[in-house]
Amino acid sequence: MKKLLALGMALLMSTTAIGTATAQAINENPLSDPRVRQAIAYAIDMDTIIETIFEGKAVRAVGLLPDGPNKPDDLNRYDFDPDKARALLAEAGWNADQELDVVYYYADQQTADLMAAMQAYLADVGMKMNYRILEGDVGAQISVPPADPVNGPSTFKWDILYGARAALALQEYFNRFGYGLMPTIPNVPEMNELVKKVNGSTDPAVQREGYFAMEHIINDKAYIIPLYYQQLFSYDSDRLDRHGAPYGNEQYNYNWGVENWTVTPDADGKSVLYTNAGPAQFFEVPWQNLGIWVHNKFAFDTILEADGALTPIGGEMAETYSVSEDGLTFTFTLKDGLTWHDGEPITAADVVFSIGAALKFPITNPVLAATLKKIEGAEDFVAGTADAVSGITTEGNTVTLKFASIDPNVLLSFSQFAPLPAKYFEGVDPLNLQQAPFWQKPIGSGPFKIEEVVMNDYTTLVPFEGYHKGTAKIEQIIARPSGDNDGNLLVNATAGKADFGYTKVASDVPALEALDFMNVHAVDIPYTRMIWINQFPKPAN
Amino acid sequence: MLTYIIRRILILIPMAFAICFLVYLGLELTPGDAVSYMINPDALGSMNPEQLEALRQSLGLGQPFHVRFWVWFTNLLQGNFGYSTTGGVPISSIIATRLPATLELAGVALVISTVLGSLLGVFSALKRGTVTDSALTVIGMLGVSIPEFFFGLVAILVFGLNLGWLPVGGRSMPGDITFLDRLPHLVMPSLVLSIMLTAGVMRYARSSMLDALSRDFIKTARSKGLPEWRVNALHGFRVALTPVVVLIGFRLPVLIGGSVIIEQVFQWPGIGNEFISAVRSQDYPVVMSIALLTVMAVLLASLIVDVLTALIDPRVRLGA
Numbered sequence: 001m002k003k004l005l006a007l008g009m010a011l012l013m014s015t016t017a018i019g020t021a022t023a024q025a026i027n028e029n030p031l032s033d034p035r036v037r038q039a040i041a042y043a044i045d046m047d048t049i050i051e052t053i054f055e056g057k058a059v060r061a062v063g064l065l066p067d068g069p070n071k072p073d074d075l076n077r078y079d080f081d082p083d084k085a086r087a088l089l090a091e092a093g094w095n096a097d098q099e100l101d102v103v104y105y106y107a108d109q110q111t112a113d114l115m116a117a118m119q120a121y122l123a124d125v126g127m128k129m130n131y132r133i134l135e136g137d138v139g140a141q142i143s144v145p146p147a148d149p150v151n152g153p154s155t156f157k158w159d160i161l162y163g164a165r166a167a168l169a170l171q172e173y174f175n176r177f178g179y180g181l182m183p184t185i186p187n188v189p190e191m192n193e194l195v196k197k198v199n200g201s202t203d204p205a206v207q208r209e210g211y212f213a214m215e216h217i218i219n220d221k222a223y224i225i226p227l228y229y230q231q232l233f234s235y236d237s238d239r240l241d242r243h244g245a246p247y248g249n250e251q252y253n254y255n256w257g258v259e260n261w262t263v264t265p266d267a268d269g270k271s272v273l274y275t276n277a278g279p280a281q282f283f284e285v286p287w288q289n290l291g292i293w294v295h296n297k298f299a300f301d302t303i304l305e306a307d308g309a310l311t312p313i314g315g316e317m318a319e320t321y322s323v324s325e326d327g328l329t330f331t332f333t334l335k336d337g338l339t340w341h342d343g344e345p346i347t348a349a350d351v352v353f354s355i356g357a358a359l360k361f362p363i364t365n366p367v368l369a370a371t372l373k374k375i376e377g378a379e380d381f382v383a384g385t386a387d388a389v390s391g392i393t394t395e396g397n398t399v400t401l402k403f404a405s406i407d408p409n410v411l412l413s414f415s416q417f418a419p420l421p422a423k424y425f426e427g428v429d430p431l432n433l434q435q436a437p438f439w440q441k442p443i444g445s446g447p448f449k450i451e452e453v454v455m456n457d458y459t460t461l462v463p464f465e466g467y468h469k470g471t472a473k474i475e476q477i478i479a480r481p482s483g484d485n486d487g488n489l490l491v492n493a494t495a496g497k498a499d500f501g502y503t504k505v506a507s508d509v510p511a512l513e514a515l516d517f518m519n520v521h522a523v524d525i526p527y528t529r530m531i532w533i534n535q536f537p538k539p540a541n
Numbered sequence: 542m543l544t545y546i547i548r549r550i551l552i553l554i555p556m557a558f559a560i561c562f563l564v565y566l567g568l569e570l571t572p573g574d575a576v577s578y579m580i581n582p583d584a585l586g587s588m589n590p591e592q593l594e595a596l597r598q599s600l601g602l603g604q605p606f607h608v609r610f611w612v613w614f615t616n617l618l619q620g621n622f623g624y625s626t627t628g629g630v631p632i633s634s635i636i637a638t639r640l641p642a643t644l645e646l647a648g649v650a651l652v653i654s655t656v657l658g659s660l661l662g663v664f665s666a667l668k669r670g671t672v673t674d675s676a677l678t679v680i681g682m683l684g685v686s687i688p689e690f691f692f693g694l695v696a697i698l699v700f701g702l703n704l705g706w707l708p709v710g711g712r713s714m715p716g717d718i719t720f721l722d723r724l725p726h727l728v729m730p731s732l733v734l735s736i737m738l739t740a741g742v743m744r745y746a747r748s749s750m751l752d753a754l755s756r757d758f759i760k761t762a763r764s765k766g767l768p769e770w771r772v773n774a775l776h777g778f779r780v781a782l783t784p785v786v787v788l789i790g791f792r793l794p795v796l797i798g799g800s801v802i803i804e805q806v807f808q809w810p811g812i813g814n815e816f817i818s819a820v821r822s823q824d825y826p827v828v829m830s831i832a833l834l835t836v837m838a839v840l841l842a843s844l845i846v847d848v849l850t851a852l853i854d855p856r857v858r859l860g861a
Contacts, residue, residue, distance in 0.1 A: 136572020139593070280818060282628035288579075362592035363579060431599040434579075435629020452715060455638065456810035460715050478715060480808065488710060488808050494702050495709040 026186060027152070030094060031159060032535040037222035039088040040160075040533070041078035043125040044118055046227055048080070053113045054228070057506035059524070061226035063215045064165065064173045066526045070211040075219045085125040100129035102531075104162040105138045110507060115162070129160070142183065142532075149180045149187045152536030156183070160531050164230065167526040168252060168290070168310065168367040168416065169409045170207075171198050174214050184532045185223050202327045202408050223533075230527040233509050237499040238517045239264040240273065247521045248308020250502040253291040253416050255305050255313065258298065259447040259463075259472040263499060271475040276489050276498040278459040278479030282439045286418045287364045294501065295479050298461050299341075299444030300418035303332060303351070304411060308523075312411035317346065317419070317445065317468075327406045332414070334397040335468055340421045341449035348394040353422035355401075356381060356389060360430035371413035374403045419445070447472045456481050493518060542851065546844065553840045557833065558614070564832045565610045568825055574602050575626040575823050600626050613829060623826040625819075632830045635815060640834075642712055643811035647793075647800050649731040654738030655789055661739070662746025662785075663778060669751060677743065684740025692733045693806035700729060710808030730807040734800055738792060745788050750781040783850060790846030793838060 025033035050058045062078075065071040102118070104111055115131040122129050134141050142163070144155040161184070165173055176182050177191035191214060198210035218224055234247045245257035263271045277294040286296045305316040315321055321332035338346040358364045359372050359382050372378060376391025391402040403410070424438045441453045447469065448461035459479045463472035480497065482488050490511050492498040503509070504527070513520050576597050597603050601612070616623055622632035665677040701709035708714070713723045753759065754777050762772045801813030808814075812831055819827035 137574065281625070281815075282630065362596040429599065431596060432629065434627075435624065437629070439628065440630065454713065454810070456814060457712050458715065476715070480711060481810075482808075491697060491702070491709050495705075497709070 024092075027535075028537050029535060030092065030098070031533050032186065033092045034221045035088040035092040036094060037225065037533050037535075038078070039085040039092070039094070039125065040122065040127070040531075041222050041225045042081045042085040042088070043127070044121045044225075044227070045080035049114060049117050050228055053110055053117060054506045055510060057233070057509050057522070058231060058529075059229040061228045061528055061530070063219060064224065064226050064528055064530065065170060065211060065215060066229055066524060066528065070170055070208050072212045072215055075215060078222070078225075082121075082125050089126055094126065096126045096128070098128065100127060100159040101157065102129050102131040102160040102162065103134050103141070103158045104131065105134045105142070106162075107133060108505070108507075111162070118162075145181055145183045146536055149182065152186065153539045154184070154534050154536035155539065156534060157538055159534050161534070162227075162529070162531050164527060164529045166251070168365065169412055170211060170526065171195075171408065172367065173526075173528070174198065174211075177214070184534045184536065186535060188217065188223070191217060199408060200406055202323075202406060202410075207408065223535075224530055225533070226528050226530045228529050229524065230504055230529055231506075232502055232504050232523045232525045232527070233506075233512070234502045234521045234523055235493070235498075235500070235512050236519055236521075237493075237496070238519070240499045246308040247523050249291075249310055249523060249525045250294070251290070251292045251525065252310055253297060253302050253306065253418070254308050254310060255316075256297075256308075259467060259469050262473045271473065273474045273477045274492070274497045274499045275477060275479045276482050276486070276492050276501045278481040279453070280456050280481040282434070282455075283442050285361065285434050285439065287358045287361060287368060288434075290365050290368070290416045295450075295459060295461070296418075296444075297446070298448040298477060299442060299446045299450055301445045301447075302415055302418050304415040306412070306415035310412065310415070312415045316415075318414075321411075321414075323410060327410075328403045330401045330403070330410050330414070332399055334399075336397070338445065338468060339466070340445055341443045341464055342421070344421065344423070346419070346421075346445060348397055348399050350422045351399050351419045352389075352392055352394060353425070354417075354419040355392060357420070357425065357430040357433060358417070359389070361433050362431060365416070367409055368413045368417060371407045371409055374405055374407045376402045376404045378404075448474075448477060451476070542848070546848065549844050549847070553837070553844075556840060557836050560836045561614070561829060561833055562610065565613070565825070565829060566606075568823065568828060569606045571823065573823060575600065575825070576602065579627065579822075602626070609825070613826060617830075617833070622830045625827050626824045627822045632826055635827060636812070636830065636834065639810060639812040639815045642809060643800055643804070643813060646727065646731055646734060646803070646809060646811060649727060650734035650738060650800075651789070651792065653731065653735040654742055654792075657735070658739040658742025659746045659782070659785055662743040663750045663773075663781065665743065665747045666750035666754065666781075667773060678747075681740045681744045681747075684736050685744070688802075689733060689737055690802050690806050692736055693730070693803060696729050696733050697806070712810050730800075730803050730809055733807075734803045741792075742785060742788060746781060746785050749784045750777060753777045753780040756780070786849050787846050790842050790849060793842040793845075 023033070023035055025036075030036055046060050050056060050060055059067075063071050063075045100122070102115065104115065119129050119131065141156060141158075142161055146152045146155055167173055174191070174195055177185075177188060178195045179187060179192045182188075194210045194214045194217075198207045198214075201207060232250055234250055236242065241262045243257065243260045243262065245260065246255075248254040248256060261273070263273045265271050275294055279293070279295060283296065283299075284293055286293075286300050291297050301317050303316065303318050304312050304321060305314050307313045315332065315335075317334055317338060318332040319335040321330070323330050334346060334348065334351070340346055355372055355375070358368065359378055364372070373382075375389055377386055377389045378391065380386035381389045391404070393400045393402075401410075407413075420438075421443055424443065425433070425436060428436045440455070441450055444450070444464075447464055447467045449464045451460040451462045453459045458481070461477040461479070462475070465471055478497075480488075480492055482492075489498065489501070489503060489508060493501075493512060494515060496517075502523075503512075509520060512518050574597070576593055579596075594603075601609065604612070613623060622636070624631055625635060661677055665674045665681075668674045697709050700707045707729050708726050710726075712726050714726075717723050717726075754773075759772060759777055762776050763769075767776075800809075800811060801817060803809065804811045804813040805817065812834070815827065816831045818824075819831065
């Protein structure tokens, strides 16, 4: 009995010892101590920040992933608890004289206010911090992993980065935990395997299991501290009737039923829709930011179609499509009679050209690029050792893609992929695709074709007669040039020159809502604002 | 005078070169480049660094600073402004489409401010010490001291949004073909842009006229029995005009630069708006070309001012 008791005590002590050993710094950087990171999470009152700085136009984040079936519901919320934060810091032996260098890359006032609030909250628990905005080549300052992914040192001197992860596919939240890719956290071996798991299966149940496990690990150790989920606000005036079309993630392509929209005719009896998102200098290649530019969504169709939550639901340009049982072959057949806006037929050759160009275009969306790179022969094609991608074959209007390994996002990627007319890019180096004259007035395939471009003043679009889903009912779209973060949005909206658009700028929303003819719809999107904590030892100089 | 003009033009070349070099150097010292602008920082975590480097190389951004500057400059000497790094558009085309918009805005503002400022200034001087003079002086001070963007926002609020008389922004709408079609778009920005200029010209013209009216030749003219309007208009105003012309001459290039803010406020598709976008995106060729244009405008304006001054005031002699 005594032996049993002794064994039990020994086991208990060893368990405690393990617990203590894990809850301590793993290198000379005190931020590598989970207790310090947890203290930061407890110290910040995000509920108050959301209600005040963001005027209630954001959602408190618990976990990296947006709310939904792939997120566990038992994560620690790290509710505001300054006493607990102080206790954790005391336990960790935090040096109150250490000053945290916090960096960010957003130039808006709300971010500056958030930084000031964080500074005050951390000061309250005994942590000093200063903050500064990063200028210039932000990528080089935030995303370069150390040469040694276990011991570092870090390639940066800052302590905390405030930023966001905007994801098309949920894997994007975690892929940086793959070995050697994480700039801020010494390698976490169990995460390496989980990243492979969610990227190597098309089975939603397997993926969900991986997401649950990763969320728990990150949440438990506070490797990254999620702050809030940013919402997207879609606005439309009383003049616009979407005829029941859903409000989705406007940053991507989804079935928004724009061809069925109608607007109240003006005094001349013409149905004109005004929007605030015309091009200022050029039309952007629609593979970079996918659906972020409304004018591109009017003008280009994609191979497949997704719903507002970006779940693939069917074909758009594709009449039929299928994925083989082993998940390694994707086949689709283009609808008969599809044409570009110049009347020329859309062919499988255009699709093949577009896949090749998107492979070589250096700033293709990462999810789309990852899918395309898994096609057999893609690497040789990109390297220039092959003239074509061997895994792509065509027969009539049918295109078959053979993948070298499973990609979980094939359907998602092709619901976002808009082919381009090959004939306009003869002799154009895909590296410099954006610099082609085509982008001054592109020829598309979507429900509206570009009628007139007075760059930086306005762009007009008119219905594409014979569009395969039916000719659009709005007679003309007039798009003034600005993005979703433009001060002129409110001016144009108030003047009745913005019937439709979206913004992610929470401070614009109350003013839009105050317009009695404007309707604003909050849309939850996978866009998590968070802080990354640099847990590597700092570089010598 | 011809020799003087030729000599001044020859001096412009090294000056323009030096200024362009300094602007290029300034851009070089700014952190980041066009590629870092093209990519949303939120997406950086998922981008492939090798492909980004390939893009840098293909856009010529991998060359050393002095090589890039020399390539740009020698191309310029051959009449080739180059291409926008971010959009690939020929810069000559950008200038050809944007500059007329700016010249239209600036030109109208200059005419308004010159005519109105000179007349009000002279009128104020002739009414010196009266309530009218004081009121005009106060208005002039307000015009000079309140920033243009504030006037712009107030004008948009009142005339664009509340009264709905004028469009809130842009240079034209689909179907606007002639200048008259576009005129409603021009009214607010040109008037707002001319406010500060008018106030400046008015104050200058007032003090210049007062100075002229105190000169001996004015007394002589009066003693000859000339009517007062003739003394003021032909003798006083002509002399008072000289420094005003100098001021207006130097305002020509300032108008191009000064319209940057107004173009932003009124969504005017001019060269100033383009310049701001190009600086933000570190589009070197576009920034350099617009900077060169502005430099040349400043230097040529100073030459024109010298020549005009000599023509207006016979006492001024160019040469030596």
